[in-house]
Amino acid sequence: MIEAHQLTKRYGEKTAVDRLDFVVRPGAVTGFLGPNGAGKSTTMRMIVGLDAPSGGSVTVNGRAYARHTAPLREVGALLEAKSIHPGRSAFDHLMAQAHTHGIPRRRVEEVIGLTGLQSVAGKRAGAFSLGMGQRLGIAAALLGDPATVMLDEPVNGLDPEGVLWIRNLLTGLAADGRTVFVSSHLMSEMALVADHLIVVGRGRLLADTTVRELVERAGGDTVTVSSDETARLREVLAGPGVEVTGAAGSEELHVSGLSSQEIGLRAAEHGIPLYELRSRTVSLEQAFMDLTRDAVEYHATTDVETPGRAA
Structure with a gap:
């Protein structure tokens, strides 16, 4: 388990965290998300x-990292895959780390x-290659068979087979009851693998939630339905967990909390004609972009002038 309390880091006048x-928590994959410069690393x-x-505290399994007598057995971390001696073989790199903790050759x-x-x-x-370097970094993180695994952008440089391998590795570690904390800019992967999300922007906590809750907060699955009897349709669709919106007098309603099939069946049961049923699903990427829009420090411009050409 990793616990942060009022954790703060300042560099001069700049507050990074x-x-x-x-x-x-253990037993789940927790995604750590945020724009570049958000303070994740x-x-x-x-x-x-x-x-x-600079202030506050953070502990791993109840202690500050430096107070663990065998830290590799407590937390395995991949922060920078290329933090290795370039002249050392992969095997020797892992053996050198193993010797520091009495880890046997068979574990390497x-x-x-x-x-x-x-x-x-x-x-x-x-x-x-970058991908093989990532695999070596992950091997080092797993070397001590730690209860907590923390990986920063682990899919960088991996091919599709490698991405699938990482996905299965993370879910397998969580299924074993380990604490899994992973950062990524690939929202599609986080949507598939993460059970929980911690989202930061400009060093501050923006969300501590599940993928489903974050997506639902951004609009979730919404069905647009058209009818000339929207007043009756509102009454028919009303219920716990259902939200129906739409301008008064409009023939179009936006419904969340019910599927297209459920809306169609309810309308048919009450003899209400429908002209259109159209589903819209908010992706994790869209939800993330909505949440972090005001916390992005580095904005690209689309107004690019081609060199040598008049504006």
């Missing part, structure tokens, strides 16, 4: 003691097999 409170660095908080061989590094285990890690 601003009084964060959150808990990452800084937060992760503070969790494993690479940066000291296990994680090499688990991460698909068998064919390159004897090769110099400095020549690895």
Whole structure:
């Protein structure tokens, strides 16, 4: 379990992380989301003691990371895949880490097999592709068989097979009862793998919720229905968990909380003619963009002038 209480990090006058409170619980994949510059990497660095908080605290399994006598057995972290000696082989890199914690050679061989590094285990890690470097970083994170696993952008550089492997790995670790904390900019992957979400922007907590709750807050699944008897239709569709909106006098209603099929069946039971049923599903990406719109520090411009051409 990871627990942050009023966690703060300042660099001079710049506040990178601003009084964060959150808990990452075992048995679930928790996605850590936010725009570039939101404070995600800084937060992760503070969790494993690479940066000291300016205020507040963060613990892993009840203790500050530095107070664990065998930290690799408590939390496995991938923060920068290329943080390896380029002249050292993948096997030797893992063995060097294993020696610091009395981890046996057979465990090194296990994680090499688990991460698909068998064919390159004897090769110099400095020549690895980005994807193979990610696999080596994940192998190092899993080396101590830790109760908590924290990965920063683990799918970077991976091919489709590798992305699927990561997805299955994360869900499998959570199913084992481990705490899994993973950051990613790929909303499609987070929608598939995350049970819970922590969203930050400009260093502040924006949401601590589930994927479903975040999507529903942004509009969720909405059905647009047209009829010339919208007043009766409103009455027929009303019920717990159902929201019906639409301008007075309009022949169009927007309904959340019921599927197109359910709306059609209710209308038919009451003899209400329908002219249109159209479903709209809000994606996690759309919900994320809506939530973080005012917290994005780096905006690209679409008004680009081509060099050498008059504006």
